[in-house]
Structure formats: C-alpha cells, structure tokens
C-alpha cells in the first residue's frame with residue numbers, strides 16, 4: 001500500500017543538542033501520502049522538539065527535514081507551502097466569525113480563493129455555523145476550524161501536536177474520522193503526536209515511537225489477521241484440557257483463556273464445553289491491543305510502561 005509510494009516527508013539524521021544535552025539523536029523517518037502516522041512517546045521524549053523542527057520553528061543542530069523534496073531548513077517557503085500545522089488549541093479571534101478568521105488566515109498564503117475557503121469549511125463539516133462568532137463555538141468546533149485553517153493552502157502534509165487534548169470522547173471520535181477521511185480521500189500524509197496509546201491505536205496506520213530522543217520503533221498497525229477468541233468456563237482446569245484436546249494452545253488471560261480461532265468453529269467448541277458439564281461464563285472475539293504488542297515486544301519492560309502512560 002502507501003509504503004510503496006515515494007515518501008512525502010523525510011527526516012534525515014535529525015539531531016538537536018541544547019546546552020550540551022542531546023535532545024534528539026540521529027532521527028531518520030519517512031512519511032507517506034495517504035497515511036496517518038502516530039508519533040508516540042513518554043513526556044520529554046522529544047516529540048515537540050521534532051515537530052518544531054519539521055515545521056521550521058526550530059533549527060536542528062544537524063540533519064534536515066524534506067517535505068515534497070524541499071528542505072525545511074534551506075528552502076523554507078517552498079517546503080512550508082506543502083505543510084499544514086495544528087498545535088494544541090489553535091489561536092483564533094473569538095469576536096470574529098469562523099469565516100472571517102479563515103479569510104484572515106488565507107491572506108498568509110498565495111492563491112486561496114473564497115471558493116477554496118468554503119470547500120475546506122464543508123470538508124470539516126462547519127458550513128452551518130461558519131458565519132457565527134468563534135466565541136460561541138464548542139471546543140470540538142474550534143478544533144475543526146483549526147483544521148480548516150491548516151488545510152486552506154491544500155498542504156500535502158499535516159502536522160498535529162496532541163490534537164485531541166481537551167476534547168470529549170464524542171469530539172475525539174469525530175475528529176479522528178475527519179483525519180482518516182482526509183488521508184484516505186485527499187491523500188494527505190498526517191503526522192499526529194500523542195502520549196495516548198489508545199488514541200494512536202484508533203487513528204493511525206503506522207506508529208513511530210520515540211524515547212530519550214531516539215526513534216526506537218516504527219511499525220504498521222495491521223489488523224491482526226489471525227482471529228482470536230476469549231473463553232471462560234469453570235472448572236478452568238477442565239476447560240484447558242478440552243481446549244488442548246482440540247489442538248489449541250490456550251493462553252491464560254484473567255479468569256479464562258485466549259485461543260487462536262475464528263468465529264466459524266466457536267459454536268462447535270461451545271457445545272463441547274457444555275457437553276463436558278462445564279459452566280460457561282464468556283466467549284468473545286479477542287483483538288490484540290497495541291499495549292499487548294508492546295508488552296510482547298519488550299517483555300513488559302520500560303518501553304511498554306513508558307508508552308502506556
């Protein structure tokens with residue numbers, strides 16, 4: 001899929017040292033069109049520093065960031081014409097309407113027409129409220145207006161720093177689906193920083209994990225192709241014996257077991273458990289979470305704890 005395309009963003013040997021302290025250490029990363037990449041790491045890992053350098057707000061000590069082939073460090077304006085940035089709580093003029101705010105921000109770019117402004121307004125679903133003052137907007141609507149602002153000049157690359165801070169669960173869900181459709185329909189490459197594992201898991205195709213200024217992992221978020229089920233029955237010892245006799249390798253999980261099995265053979269298995277005289281308490285599909293994967297990957301060590309914060 002997207003990985004076979006040319007990267008739209010490349011971080012090459014990005015390092016930053018401030019007063020003798022190494023904050024970023026030789027970061028190399030490629031981002032692709034149509035993909036949402038999560039940037040995950042514990043507090044102080046270096047996420048904001050990386051993002052500031054990607055957006056040209058801070059100079060790296062060494063290394064370079066390329067966006068659509070243009071260097072953010074050496075060809076700033078050309079690179080920025082392809083970048084949209086949303087930082088936490090985007091600055092808006094509350095006493096002006098959403099529309100007037102966008103007109104104001106549109107002046108910072110070349111060639112943003114009124115039609116383009118309205119197109120972006122529709123894209124983020126604000127058409128019914130765009131002529132009302134921003135002061136009357138909910139936080140979710142303000143986030144969407146921020147997104148509209150960042151999209152005005154049709155950037156190929158969108159950077160979001162902790163975008164859902166302060167949103168309620170419904171607002172987060174809504175924002176997430178906008179981002180996904182933006183990547184899928186418009187082919188925008190999106191880079192989202194967060195320290196929330198669960199958020200990244202739902203929003204992203206791919207995650208890059210940073211710790212102590214170093215990129216420690218990059219992985220695709222694939223649906224686990226092998227289906228699993230959780231099953232719980234008493235006595236547990238007997239359940240294990242039944243599962244093993246059917247060729248499963250049951251993994252203990254809470255009061256039950258996880259087995260690798262799709263939904264087709266579950267009714268048959270349930271019949272055997274009941275026929276064996278066991279009390280059945282639960283059978284449900286089980287999907288591995290990112291946290292499970294980290295624990296498997298790290299043996300439950302420091303990284304899993306750090307990213308789970």
Ligand SMILES: Nc1ncnc2c1ncn2[C@@H]1O[C@H](COP(=O)(O)OP(=O)(O)OP(=O)(O)O)[C@@H](O)[C@H]1O
Nearest residue numbers: 018021023041042043044045046047048049050195
């Ligand atoms: N101007 C600076 N001077 C000195 N140290 C700095 C400066 N800016 C950042 N740091 C340090 O660099 C490290 C990385 O900070 P950064 O803000 O990039 O982390 P982060 O991953 O964004 O963390 P958070 O999730 O807490 O925002 C931290 O240890 C921070 O204290």
